Amino acid sequence: MLKRDEWIDLARKLEWELSYVSEREAFPEIVSGRTWLPQQEWAGWDEPYRTTYAEYVANQHEKDRSVYAVRAALGKPSDYERLPREWLDALKLHAATLPLAEFAAVVGNLRAVRFGRDSAWRSTATLGALDELRHTHIPLLLMHELVRHSAQFDWTHRFYHSNDWVAIAARHYADELLLASTPIDFAIATNFVLETGFTNLQFVGLSALAHDVGDRMFETMVTSIQSDEARHSQIGGPVLEKVVQHDRAYAQYLVDKWFWRSWLLFAIVTGFAMDYLTPLESRSQSFKEFMQEWVVDQFMRMLDEHGLDKPWYWPIFEQALDYYHHMVYASAYTYRSTVWFNFVVPGPAERTWLRQKYPRSWDDIDPVWNRITERWREADPGNDFSVHGTAIVGFCDLCQIVLCAGTPRNNSATTLRHGGRKYVFCSEPCRWIFEREPERYGAHRDVVKRVLAGEAPANLVALLRRYFGLSFETWGKDAYRGEYAWIDRDGGAR
Numbered sequence: 197m198l199k200r201d202e203w204i205d206l207a208r209k210l211e212w213e214l215s216y217v218s219e220r221e222a223f224p225e226i227v228s229g230r231t232w233l234p235q236q237e238w239a240g241w242d243e244p245y246r247t248t249y250a251e252y253v254a255n256q257h258e259k260d261r262s263v264y265a266v267r268a269a270l271g272k273p274s275d276y277e278r279l280p281r282e283w284l285d286a287l288k289l290h291a292a293t294l295p296l297a298e299f300a301a302v303v304g305n306l307r308a309v310r311f312g313r314d315s316a317w318r319s320t321a322t323l324g325a326l327d328e329l330r331h332t333h334i335p336l337l338l339m340h341e342l343v344r345h346s347a348q349f350d351w352t353h354r355f356y357h358s359n360d361w362v363a364i365a366a367r368h369y370a371d372e373l374l375l376a377s378t379p380i381d382f383a384i385a386t387n388f389v390l391e392t393g394f395t396n397l398q399f400v401g402l403s404a405l406a407h408d409v410g411d412r413m414f415e416t417m418v419t420s421i422q423s424d425e426a427r428h429s430q431i432g433g434p435v436l437e438k439v440v441q442h443d444r445a446y447a448q449y450l451v452d453k454w455f456w457r458s459w460l461l462f463a464i465v466t467g468f469a470m471d472y473l474t475p476l477e478s479r480s481q482s483f484k485e486f487m488q489e490w491v492v493d494q495f496m497r498m499l500d501e502h503g504l505d506k507p508w509y510w511p512i513f514e515q516a517l518d519y520y521h522h523m524v525y526a527s528a529y530t531y532r533s534t535v536w537f538n539f540v541v542p543g544p545a546e547r548t549w550l551r552q553k554y555p556r557s558w559d560d561i562d563p564v565w566n567r568i569t570e571r572w573r574e575a576d577p578g579n580d581f582s583v584h585g586t587a588i589v590g591f592c593d594l595c596q597i598v599l600c601a602g603t604p605r606n607n608s609a610t611t612l613r614h615g616g617r618k619y620v621f622c623s624e625p626c627r628w629i630f631e632r633e634p635e636r637y638g639a640h641r642d643v644v645k646r647v648l649a650g651e652a653p654a655n656l657v658a659l660l661r662r663y664f665g666l667s668f669e670t671w672g673k674d675a676y677r678g679e680y681a682w683i684d685r686d687g688g689a690r
């Protein structure tokens with residue numbers, strides 16, 4: 197029998213000459229992606245870590261076995277009940293937003309399996325598709341079964357099929373990035389931008405916190421998932437290299453666009469979890485510190501290696517690192533019934549920690565929590581709607597997230613007239629992306645426009661029930677019913 201090294205290069209480089217169709221017909225640019233180059237140009241495509249299918253199956257089997265062993269050992273009601281309440285809300289946020297996005301990534305990989313321009317790329321993408329299917333199945337199984345403890349975990353399956361405003365934003369991002377992208381766009385945006393940076397943040401950073409919180413299930417699950425990302429993310433580098441060579445401006449655009457869009461999403465999913473929903477005693481670094489370590493430093497190095505520039509909006513991004521997730525969290529707290537997980541008010545100890553971690557911004561944010569604390573002091577425990585906004589909020593016409601970039605002192609929303617319509621954006625980068633591709637984004641209507649068109653009810657409770665698909669059991673509340681030891685309902689705050 198041949199040894200592995202004697203056959204692997206032959207097996208992964210199985211190109212053949214087309215005789216019945218032209219290369220352009222077999223790999224049309226509209227599906228294969230820009231920049232279209234003849235196959236010979238791609239022939240040097242190379243993935244540094246080679247894996248055979250047999251090795252793949254053996255490794256994955258081993259990984260699955262350890263995840264299922266933890267599942268068998270845990271899963272008693274007591275394992276769930278000893279987890280901190282706010283941590284469970286971080287889990288609900290993760291469970292709804294990520295597993296089915298991984299499923300969209302199966303499709304993105306499969307498109308590369310057929311339309312990727314080199315056979316080694318296509319073979320690696322095959323394993324990538326299998327990975328993403330695993331990343332869909334495992335969390336859907338493990339996290340949806342928590343529904344017996346809280347109905348909000350039903351949103352593990354429901355979320356992407358709902359018209360909840362967060363789901364609209366998440367689909368707007370994931371449909372384009374994962375489901376509908378060409379293999380070239382997918383390699384740069386998903387494999388390069390998302391998987392080498394942002395997924396580390398959620399899967400490695402958050403798993404360290406899970407370890408501290410004592411959530412072995414989540415820790416084992418996300419560690420197991422992340423170990424796959426390292427392999428298939430390597431598709432990104434060699435594709436980017438080729439596009440930089442032939443169409444540098446396009447490569448830079450894809451990187452700039454997807455870094456910004458991914459940042460907005462992960463600031464919510466990971467930012468909320470790290471700086472608000474992880475109990476103080478289990479926090480090691482702040483979200484910003486994790487971002488610096490896992491995303492910013494590494495991303496800068498990678499851009500440099502590929503001869504690309506820092507995105508033009510870097511000063512805006514650096515300010516956002518101090519503000520953005522705090523702004524969205526505060527905004528979402530006062531609009532919490534519109535989502536499927538609960539929130540906590542940061543207490544005096546948390547606010548001291550946040551001030552120390554965010555010295556440049558916390559003084560601006562802190563008064564919001566004073567006001568919310570005062571409102572709770574005047575309200576009965578559990579009376580969420582007396583500490584809640586009632587007017588519908590505005591959404592960005594690009595990212596579909598609430599218009600709350602900027603700072604409490606400086607509203608960064610910006611508008612644009614295009615094709616007889618007025619658009620509003622949360623930030624300059626969102627507007628810039630829209631202006632580059634108005635035909636792609638121009639027809640989308642946010643929740644406010646759906647309300648104005650009579651498609652969605654204007655009344656908040658009707659909107660939650662009839663349009664977002666929430667119910668009293670599932671809509672977001674204060675995780676502690678506003679009953680915090682530091683809110684003294686008879687006197688002042690202690």
Ligand SMILES: [Fe+2]
Binds near residue numbers: 298328
């Ligand atoms: Fe994945």
Ligand SMILES: [Fe+2]
Binds near residue numbers: 301328
């Ligand atoms: Fe992935």
Ligand SMILES: [Zn+2]
Binds near residue numbers: 593594596597622623
């Ligand atoms: Zn935006």
